[in-house]
Structure formats: C-alpha cells, structure tokens
Amino acid sequence: xxxxxxxxxxxxxxxxxxxxxxxxxxxxxxxxxxxxxxxxxxxxxxxxxxxxxxxxxxxxxxxxxxxxxxxxxxxxxxxxxxxxxxxxxxxxxxxxxxxxxxxxxxxxxxxxxxxxxxxxxxxxxxxxxxxxxxxxxxxxxxxxxxxxxxxxxxxxxxxxxxxxxxxxxxxxxxxxxxx
Amino acid sequence: xxxxxxxxxxxxxxxxxxxxxxxxxxxxxxxxxxxxxxxxxxxxxxxxxxxxxxxxxxxxxxxxxxxxxxxxxxxxxxxxxxxxxxxxxxxxxxxxxxxxxxxxxxxxxxxxxxxxxxxxxxxxxxxxxxxxxxxxxxxxxxxxxxxxxxxxxxxxxxxxxxxxxxxxxxxxxxxxxxxxxxxxxxxxxxxxxxxxxxxxxxxxxxxxxxxxxxxxxxxxxxxxxxxxxxxxxxxxxxxxxxxxxxxxxxxxxxxxxxxxxxxxxxxxxxxxxxxxxxxxxxxxxxxxxxxxxxxxxxxxxxxxxxxxxxxxxxxxxxxxxxxxxxxxxxxxxxxxxxxxxxxxxxxxxxxxxxxxxxxxxxxxxxxxxxxxxxxxxxxxxxxxxxxxxxxxxxxxxxxxxxxxxxxxxxxxxxxxxxxxxxxxxxxxxxxxxxxxxxxxxxxxxxxxxxxx
Ligand SMILES: Cc1cc2nc3c(=O)[nH]c(=O)nc-3n(C[C@H](O)[C@H](O)[C@H](O)COP(=O)(O)O)c2cc1C
Ligand code: SF4
Ligand code: FES
Numbered sequence: 179x180x181x182x183x184x185x186x187x188x189x190x191x192x193x194x195x196x197x198x199x200x201x202x203x204x205x206x207x208x209x210x211x212x213x214x215x216x217x218x219x220x221x222x223x224x225x226x227x228x229x230x231x232x233x234x235x236x237x238x239x240x241x242x243x244x245x246x247x248x249x250x251x252x253x254x255x256x257x258x259x260x261x262x263x264x265x266x267x268x269x270x271x272x273x274x275x276x277x278x279x280x281x282x283x284x285x286x287x288x289x290x291x292x293x294x295x296x297x298x299x300x301x302x303x304x305x306x307x308x309x310x311x312x313x314x315x316x317x318x319x320x321x322x323x324x325x326x327x328x329x330x331x332x333x334x335x336x337x338x339x340x341x342x343x344x345x346x347x348x349x350x351x352x353x354x355x356x357x
Numbered sequence: 358x359x360x361x362x363x364x365x366x367x368x369x370x371x372x373x374x375x376x377x378x379x380x381x382x383x384x385x386x387x388x389x390x391x392x393x394x395x396x397x398x399x400x401x402x403x404x405x406x407x408x409x410x411x412x413x414x415x416x417x418x419x420x421x422x423x424x425x426x427x428x429x430x431x432x433x434x435x436x437x438x439x440x441x442x443x444x445x446x447x448x449x450x451x452x453x454x455x456x457x458x459x460x461x462x463x464x465x466x467x468x469x470x471x472x473x474x475x476x477x478x479x480x481x482x483x484x485x486x487x488x489x490x491x492x493x494x495x496x497x498x499x500x501x502x503x504x505x506x507x508x509x510x511x512x513x514x515x516x517x518x519x520x521x522x523x524x525x526x527x528x529x530x531x532x533x534x535x536x537x538x539x540x541x542x543x544x545x546x547x548x549x550x551x552x553x554x555x556x557x558x559x560x561x562x563x564x565x566x567x568x569x570x571x572x573x574x575x576x577x578x579x580x581x582x583x584x585x586x587x588x589x590x591x592x593x594x595x596x597x598x599x600x601x602x603x604x605x606x607x608x609x610x611x612x613x614x615x616x617x618x619x620x621x622x623x624x625x626x627x628x629x630x631x632x633x634x635x636x637x638x639x640x641x642x643x644x645x646x647x648x649x650x651x652x653x654x655x656x657x658x659x660x661x662x663x664x665x666x667x668x669x670x671x672x673x674x675x676x677x678x679x680x681x682x683x684x685x686x687x688x689x690x691x692x693x694x695x696x697x698x699x700x701x702x703x704x705x706x707x708x709x710x711x712x713x714x715x716x717x718x719x720x721x722x723x724x725x726x727x728x729x730x731x732x733x734x735x736x737x738x739x740x741x742x743x744x745x746x747x748x749x750x751x752x753x754x755x756x757x758x759x760x761x762x763x764x765x766x767x768x769x770x771x772x773x774x775x776x777x778x779x780x781x782x783x784x785x786x787x788x789x790x791x792x793x794x795x796x797x798x799x800x801x802x803x804x805x806x807x808x809x
Binding site for chain 1: 441443444446449475481482484485486489516518520522523525537542543558603641688694699703709792
C-alpha cells in the first residue's frame with residue numbers, strides 16, 4: 179500500500195515539557211552530532227502524544243527539534259508502517275494475518291470483528307472509536323489468533339474475547355500504553 | 358530433559374528483576390570476563406564454542422567477531438538484532454520479555470570482547486512492551502554498576518541503549534538495521550564493505566541476534582570447549598525453537614541440537630503431536646523464508662536418514678528435498694491448510710516488506726503476489742504456475758540483500774512439493790471459493806479429480 183502524506187489533515191501540535199525532556203533523554207543516547215538517530219523513537223513519542231498520528235506540522239516540528247530537514251522526517255514516516263499519517267480510531271484492532279495466524283483462523287476472526295463493529299477493514303466506526311486492520315507477523319505466531327491494541331498484544335483470541343474487549347474499550351477499561 | 362542454557366532460569370519467580378537475577382548467579386560472566394580475561398581470549402572462547410548466529414544465516418559468531426576492525430582505532434559497536442519479524446519466529450521476544458538481564462549481560466561481555474564502548478539493542482517497534490522491559494532492566498544495570506564508566510573498577514566503559522524500530526521487516530537485515538539506527542529508511546547497503554569494517558556511522562560494527570548474544574554468558578563461564586560438547590557436528594549448543602501452527606503445544610522450546618524431528622514434534626515434552634490428531638501436511642522448519650517440506654522429507658532425509666534438529670540435517674538435500682534450520686521458526690500445517698493460500702499469504706508479506714531498491718525484488722514480489730492471488734481466488738490459468746516458477750527463479754541471486762531469495766524460495770518449494778494443489782485451484786475454481794475449503798474437503802478427498 180502506498181503510504182502518502184496528505185496535507186489537509188491537520189492537528190494541534192503541542193510538545194509539552196515532559197515530551198521535550200524525554201526527547202532530550204532519547205537524543206542523549208547517540209553521540210554528538212548524531213541526533214538524527216533518535217528520529218524513530220522521537221516519532222513514536224510525539225505520535226503517542228498526538229492522538230496516535232503524525233501531521234505535516236508535527237513532522238516539521240520534529241525536524242526543527244532534531245535540526246534536520248523536514249524531508250528527512252517525511253522519508254522515514256512514509257517508510258515505516260507504524261507511523262500513521264492521518265487521524266486514526268482510538269482503538270485500532272490490528273490483527274496479524276500472516277501465515278501462522280492465518281491457518282489458526284485470523285481472517286475469520288477479523289471478519290467477525292468487522293461485522294460486529296459494522297465496518298470494513300480500514301474503516302473507522304462513526305463514533306471514531308474503532309477500526310480493524312490486517313497487519314503482518316507480530317512475533318506471536320504460537321499464540322494465534324492475536325491482535326495488537328496500543329502497546330499490548332491480545333493473544334489466543336476468540337469471538338467471545340473480542341466481544342469482551344470491545345465492551346471494555348467502550349467502558350474505557352483497556353490499557354493502552356505500557357509504563 | 359535436554360540441556361538448558363538460555364532458559365534454565367527463566368521460570369524462577371521474579372527473574373525479570375535485577376535482584377533476583379543477580380541472586381541467581383546473574384552477571385557473573387561480566388565479572389569473569391572483565392577481571393580475568395582479555396578480549397582476545399573471549400573471542401577465542403567463542404570461536405571454540407562453534408556458536409553459529411541464531412538470526413537465521415548461521416554464520417560462526419566468533420569468526421565474525423574476529424573480523425571487526427580494531428586497527429583503525431575508530432569507535433566500535435555491538436548491535437544486538439532484536440527486530441524479530443520473520444513469520445514463525447517469536448523466540449527472542451521470549452528471552453527479552455522474561456529474562457531481559459541475560460541479554461544485557463551477554464551484550465556487556467560481547468561488547469568487551471569487541472572493545473566496543475557504545476552498543477545498542479535494536480528492537481522492532483511492535484515490541485513496545487518488551488522495549489520498556491529492556492529499558493527498565495538497562496537502568497537497573499546502570500544503577501548497579503554493570504554499565505557506564507569504569508565498570509567493576511577495570512577501566513572499561515560501556516554505554517548500552519535500546520532503540521526501537523517502527524514496523525519494517527527489512528530492518529532485520531543487518532545493513533538496513535544500521536541505516537534505520539541512523540534515523541533513515543531501512544534500505545540495505547551493498548556489501549562490501551561489511552559492517553565489521555564500516556557499519557554504524559561508518560564505524561566498525563558487529564550485528565548479532567539476541568539468542569546469539571544471550572548464549573555468551575554461559576560460554577564465558579563454562580568455556581567454549583564445554584559448549585562445543587553440546588549438540589551435534591557443526592551444530593553446537595542449544596537452539597530456541599518457536600513452534601506454531603497445527604500442533605498441540607505451540608510455544609518456545611530450548612532444545613539440544615541433534616534431537617530427532619520426530620521426538621520434537623511428537624513427544625509430550627515438546628510439541629505433543631498434531632491438534633485433533635489430524636494428518637500432517639507440511640512443515641516450515643526455520644521461518645517463512647526457508648523451504649516448505651511435505652511429510653516424506655520431514656522425519657527422514659531423501660537418503661532415509663533420520664532428520665535431526667540441526668543446521669546440517671535440515672539442509673540435507675538442498676532446496677530440492679531439504680530446507681534450513683533458519684531462525685528456528687517451526688510452522689506446522691495439517692491437512693486443513695491450503696498451500697496455495699499460504700504461499701499467496703507469504704508472497705504478500707514479502708511484497709509488503711520489500712524496500713523497493715532493486716527491481717527484481719520490488720517488481721517480482723508484486724507479480725508473484727498478483728499471480729498467487731489470482732490462483733487462490735479461482736482465476737488462475739495453467740500457464741500461471743510456470744510463470745510463477747520463472748519469476749521466482751529470476752529474483753533469486755539478483756538482488757542487493759537476501760530478502761529477494763527469501764521471497765523466492767518458499768514459492769519454489771511450494772510449487773515443487775505441492776503442485777497438485779495449484780492445479781486443483783486452477784481446474785476447480787468452484788470448489789475453492791471458501792477460504793477454508795480444505796477443512797471441508799481435504800486434498801485426500803479430492804485428489805482423484807485431478808486424474809485426467
Ligand atoms: C530480510 C532479512 C531479515 C532479517 N531479519 C532478522 C531478524 O529479525 N533478526 C535477526 O537476528 N537477524 C535477521 N536477519 C539476519 C541479519 O541480517 C544478520 O545476519 C543477523 O542479525 C546476524 O546475527 P547472527 O549472526 O547472530 O545470527 C535478517 C536478514 C534478512 C535478509
Ligand atoms: S532485495 Fe528487496 S528488500 Fe533487499 S535491497 Fe533489494 S529491494 Fe530491498
Ligand atoms: S504469523 Fe501472526 S504473529 Fe507471526
């Protein structure tokens with residue numbers, strides 16, 4: 179799939195002191211003058227702090243902080259699949275559907291989840307809460323079928339567990355980021 | 358019970374925490390290495406162990422270490438490859454998640470052997486929960502004097518950091534990983550120069566897999582010769598196998614190399630045989646990039662020898678009747694699995710993950726995916742199988758990095774061993790509409806239809 183930057187999606191950029199301090203810590207992991215190395219971790223960090231996606235403004239801000247050219251940030255953001263280049267659902271159910279998960283019913287479970295939520299793959303529910311996507315092997319092949327939600331893996335999934343997970347998301351009871 | 362080197366202590370309650378790890382003999386190899394050994398002695402010990410790289414290619418670790426350029430005086434680095442994205446492979450995660458200090462301990466000793474003062478662990482971005490476990494463990498190691506300046510008063514300095522990727526299988530390839538760590542797209546570099554001469558920031562760098570590095574503490578404490586006594590032939594030591602698919606006990610196992618495949622697959626201590634006792638159809642022994650095999654080549658080689666869990670035995674027969682131990686991603690298929698769908702699935706993976714630098718890989722993986730999609734969805738023609746064969750043959754060996762080969766081999770092996778399933782899809786499109794068609798009517802039941 180082409181990963182492109184679409185300029186009309188905009189977001190309020192807000193780099194808090196806390197985020198700025200963490201950026202400082204991350205860049206300190208690389209030698210003087212090699213702060214560009216911190217680009218991937220920094221993009222994760224600011225994405226997490228901005229509703230899980232990266233606008234052009236946000237990427238430009240990162241370029242400014244790391245003292246690199248904006249194009250260097252765009253090149254990276256469009257290459258790696260974990261960077262979202264447009265607004266996303268709050269709860270993104272990302273199912274692994276690669277071989278090992280596929281033979282253990284991942285696609286059937288994705289279909290189930292889509293119909294339960296009333297969306298097609300890639301669509302967001304009208305309330306902005308949920309979306310369903312297929313992704314490639316997440317390193318949980320023996321615990322299939324599985325999905326990723328935020329930082330966490332949900333393994334050995336079944337339709338019943340999907341129902342429960344959706345319910346818990348609606349009630350705001352689902353852990354998203356590990357500490 | 359076979360010998361356990363990596364997972365011996367993994368079930369000790371609290372072993373993830375520094376104190377418990379230390380109380381159970383943790384970091385002893387750092388004391389021994391830094392206080393009693395020279396870097397050269399460490400390299401010799403690892404050479405003597407016969408340890409081969411556990412990331413997939415099986416290159417001897419000690420030999421790689423001996424290639425690192427120490428003459429130029431440039432800063433050197435160890436880069437621990439924790440990208441683990443090869444379908445079927447989830448062993449490194451098991452170590453990092455449950456016994457993170459073992460990897461850190463190994464990284465310190467290995468960095469000392471390489472005379473590196475700045476090293477990194479590159480972990481795939483999806484393992485964010487593991488990233489945080491490692492980050493915490495590294496903090497503990499600093500706090501207890503195992504990292505930082507003048508470690509154990511020996512004058513040796515080492516900084517170690519964990520760095521996360523962001524979703525790209527290709528960043529498991531060592532030169533792509535270096536590019537990525539420099540904050541760029543993960544495009545593999547042309548070799549030579551090899552990373553041991555010019556790697557991270559053009560400085561000498563050794564890239565090793567998590568499991569390789571986690572084996573170093575034991576080798577350091579017990580000696581390379583002792584390690585070499587475990588295993589069989591040039592497959593020394595133990596190997597982590599991550600097993601998935603249609604088996605009773607999927608999960609991660611540490612085995613002594615040389616165990617028979619039969620024992621590993623069928624004994625209750627390991628995989629426990631097939632789920633629902635359905636027949637075995639196929640096996641991928643070493644991650645999605647290696648050849649898929651039909652039952653007649655799984656338990657025996659073409660010569661009739663027992664197939665063993667070792668590098669040599671799995672590659673016995675070459676690409677025609679053999680495969681490869683690879684990363685140890687052991688994927689088992691029963692008769693409900695569809696080899697055409699599986700091959701399409703994997704070619705979609707490789708197409709998605711191609712970095713796009715070389716045309717045989719960028720275009721070839723796309724063409725293969727398209728043709729396989731067509732066959733899987735009942736729109737294939739008789740010529741398609743030959744076309745597929747030609748495309749895979751033209752990718753192999755014609756690309757910058759081995760991802761091209763990795764995409765080609767599974768397709769070749771699927772056609773070689775399971776051609777009848779491709780034919781069945783092409784000739785009976787109405788019977789394969791449902792993706793689970795083999796659950797209802799396995800190949801056994803429909804094979805007679807193929808007789809013209
Ligand atoms: C496409 C591709 C993906 C790879 N992925 C990984 C990986 O996820 N982990 C890994 O350790 N090695 C991976 N490798 C192998 C590395 O390039 C390298 O050989 C390895 O990390 C060296 O460590 P070792 O000698 O300890 O195995 C990959 C290679 C290729 C071509
Ligand atoms: S073989 Fe594929 S992944 Fe490797 S460098 Fe070429 S295009 Fe990129
Ligand atoms: S194939 Fe699904 S996690 Fe590996």
